Amino acid sequence: MSLRATGALRRRQHTERAARIILSAAALLSVVTTILIVFSLLEPTVEFFQVVSFQEFFTTKKWAPLFKPARFGVWPIVTGTLWVTAIAIVIALPTGLGAAFYLSEYARPRVRKVIKPILELLAGVPTIVFGFFALTFVNPELVKRFWPVGNVGAYSALGAGIMTGVMILPIVASLSEDAMSAVPQGLRQGALALGSSKREVCTKVVFPAALSGIVAATVLAVSRAIGETMIAVLASGQRPELSNNPGLGMQTMTGFIGSAGSGDVATGTIGYKTIFAVGTFLFVITFILNLLSIRIVRRFRQVYE
Amino acid sequence: MNTDLLDAEPTSAAADVSLAANVAPLRRARDVLFRLFLYSTIAVALGILMTVLIRTWLDGSDKLSLDMVLHKQPSERPARAGIESGVYGTLWVTGFCALLTLPLGIATAVYLEEFAHKTRWYNRLIEVNIQNLAAVPSIVYGILGLAFIARGPLGWGPTVATAGLILALVVLPTVIIASREAIRAVPSSLSAGSLALGATRWQTVRKQVLPAAAPGIATGSILAISRAIGETAPLLLIGGLTFISKNPSSLDDRYTTVPLLIYSYAVSSKAELREVAAAAIIVLMIVLLLLNGTAILIRNRYQRRW
Numbered sequence: 380m381s382l383r384a385t386g387a388l389r390r391r392q393h394t395e396r397a398a399r400i401i402l403s404a405a406a407l408l409s410v411v412t413t414i415l416i417v418f419s420l421l422e423p424t425v426e427f428f429q430v431v432s433f434q435e436f437f438t439t440k441k442w443a444p445l446f447k448p449a450r451f452g453v454w455p456i457v458t459g460t461l462w463v464t465a466i467a468i469v470i471a472l473p474t475g476l477g478a479a480f481y482l483s484e485y486a487r488p489r490v491r492k493v494i495k496p497i498l499e500l501l502a503g504v505p506t507i508v509f510g511f512f513a514l515t516f517v518n519p520e521l522v523k524r525f526w527p528v529g530n531v532g533a534y535s536a537l538g539a540g541i542m543t544g545v546m547i548l549p550i551v552a553s554l555s556e557d558a559m560s561a562v563p564q565g566l567r568q569g570a571l572a573l574g575s576s577k578r579e580v581c582t583k584v585v586f587p588a589a590l591s592g593i594v595a596a597t598v599l600a601v602s603r604a605i606g607e608t609m610i611a612v613l614a615s616g617q618r619p620e621l622s623n624n625p626g627l628g629m630q631t632m633t634g635f636i637g638s639a640g641s642g643d644v645a646t647g648t649i650g651y652k653t654i655f656a657v658g659t660f661l662f663v664i665t666f667i668l669n670l671l672s673i674r675i676v677r678r679f680r681q682v683y684e
Numbered sequence: 685m686n687t688d689l690l691d692a693e694p695t696s697a698a699a700d701v702s703l704a705a706n707v708a709p710l711r712r713a714r715d716v717l718f719r720l721f722l723y724s725t726i727a728v729a730l731g732i733l734m735t736v737l738i739r740t741w742l743d744g745s746d747k748l749s750l751d752m753v754l755h756k757q758p759s760e761r762p763a764r765a766g767i768e769s770g771v772y773g774t775l776w777v778t779g780f781c782a783l784l785t786l787p788l789g790i791a792t793a794v795y796l797e798e799f800a801h802k803t804r805w806y807n808r809l810i811e812v813n814i815q816n817l818a819a820v821p822s823i824v825y826g827i828l829g830l831a832f833i834a835r836g837p838l839g840w841g842p843t844v845a846t847a848g849l850i851l852a853l854v855v856l857p858t859v860i861i862a863s864r865e866a867i868r869a870v871p872s873s874l875s876a877g878s879l880a881l882g883a884t885r886w887q888t889v890r891k892q893v894l895p896a897a898a899p900g901i902a903t904g905s906i907l908a909i910s911r912a913i914g915e916t917a918p919l920l921l922i923g924g925l926t927f928i929s930k931n932p933s934s935l936d937d938r939y940t941t942v943p944l945l946i947y948s949y950a951v952s953s954k955a956e957l958r959e960v961a962a963a964a965i966i967v968l969m970i971v972l973l974l975l976n977g978t979a980i981l982i983r984n985r986y987q988r989r990w
Contacts, residue, residue: 402792405787407810409813410813412817412853419836481726500976503976504736505911505914505916505968506916506917507943508946511950511962576715602821605821606821608823612917613950633821637920662820
């Protein structure tokens with residue numbers, strides 16, 4: 380007996396195979412994107428380091444790649460990035476965690492239903508808007524007026540850091556809240572039955588149980604803050620300044636890429652390659668942070684039955 | 685019955701009470717303080733959002749007019765400055781971006797959820813890779829665009845097509861992740877039933893899974909597109925930052941977008957041009973609030989509990 384496929388069945392098999400091929404090709408494209416990113420960064424970066432030594436890049440302290448004589452000590456823009464990121468985390472971590480505790484443990488369902496979408500709206504505000512706000516409000520009205528140290532001008536790492544903190548706040552809040560909501564109800568009820576107050580349930584039961592998720596959320600938020608460009612370009616200024624006063628303007632790594640890249644830098648010049656070298660550095664840092672965040676979630680996640 | 689125990693209890697209970705009397709007020713004070721702290725964090729978050737919106741409105745509402753949005757081109761002269769070419773540029777760039785990213789993202793999500801064997805190494809690679817891509821700073825995509833698309837191998841120049849393609853890559857992980865969640869939320873009994881009746885995988889996906897996941901996919905897609913509309917950083921690197929005073933009419937034309945114009949006006953030294961930037965932000969925020977609102981509405985209305 381022969382089991383030959385009839386016309387309709389064969390057509391169906393063809394469609395099935397075509398669908399599978401097209402869909403997997405689409406999935407493969409994301410891998411291609413990564414490869415393209417790595418390649419586009421790699422070649423100019425290698426060429427850059429043939430001209431500039433690792434030693435000069437990582438240990439000297441003057442950054443002026445587009446001037447003559449050009450200087451390639453990356454530390455000033457790294458410190459700029461560190462300041463902005465640190466300030467952002469100081470703002471976003473307590474506020475975001477507090478909001479997460481409130482939404483997950485305290486808010487009644489009806490209140491939650493109103494406040495959560497508003498936080499989502501905050502997450503949807505483009506960073507150019509925060510950058511503009513930092514430049515026209517936070518810097519002149521707050522930093523310039525209240526920051527006690529140094530001669531504060533139009534730009535400051537502090538203003539940029541504050542608004543970057545606002546930008547990452549919804550990330551910290553919503554990812555932490557997800558982690559807290561995943562803590563089983565039984566743990567809370569047990570603690571309450573033993574006479575704990577709601578605060579004690581939060582700080583001594585829910586917080587430790589959700590810690591891996593909260594740490595992962597923080598790491599992800601840090602990587603977002605490091606990579607944020609528009610707020611840094613607009614509010615943190617373009618002077619690569621190695622300073623320990625955040626009230627002053629400081630160029631960040633993204634700020635450098637944004638401002639150097641928006642000018643018309645000729646392909647192949649050392650200035651052009653510098654953009655890629657800093658880009659590679661940035662990519663590597665955020666890549667490591669992301670892997671770390673994924674790993675933390677996998678390794679330390681409590682599995683509750 | 686042990687009467688000793690009964691006798692003993694009141695005394696120890698009394699001791700407990702006196703101890704509790706010392707501890708309780710402090711503990712209650714901490715409870716109250718903690719609650720106040722939580723309220724204040726919410727107040728801060730909402731307060732900042734309100735301040736940003738109100739302040740921008742105060743700065744920009746004077747300059748805001750239909751003329752400025754639709755009939756005035758970018759200009760250094762405050763009285764003539766508008767965002768017309770930016771509005772059309774944003775429509776072109778985002779349109780092209782959506783055309784590329786939505787089919788690709790949804791197809792990837794369908795593959796990963798319905799076709800891929802989760803244990804195979806290449807499928808795990810794709811998955812980890814997407815998670816990583818989602819967290820790559822958008823400016824790095826700009827570098828990719830500069831090296832490969834605007835200049836380099838493709839050499840498309842600073843055009844609508846370049847910008848649309850780069851933004852498509854920036855938001856692709858968002859589309860994939862949201863679509864996957866929507867597909868995963870469809871109960872497996874639905875597709876199991878369809879398969880049991882003799883339908884193929886693809887027929888099951890097309891007739892059962894995708895229709896059931898459509899609201900979730902729509903929500904994610906709208907959020908991704910609204911992100912693309914506001915995205916600025918990668919476009920800085922692919923030549924979006926020149927005053928273009930001509931509306932694009934094809935993919936090969938030069939472009940500018942509303943966020944890029946906001947940037948140009950914001951860094952201007954003239955206070956009046958900054959007001960134009962604020963007015964442009966109002967336009968941008970209204971569009972984004974409408975899109976986000978629609979997304980939330982779709983989610984709340986069509987979300988089915990299985």
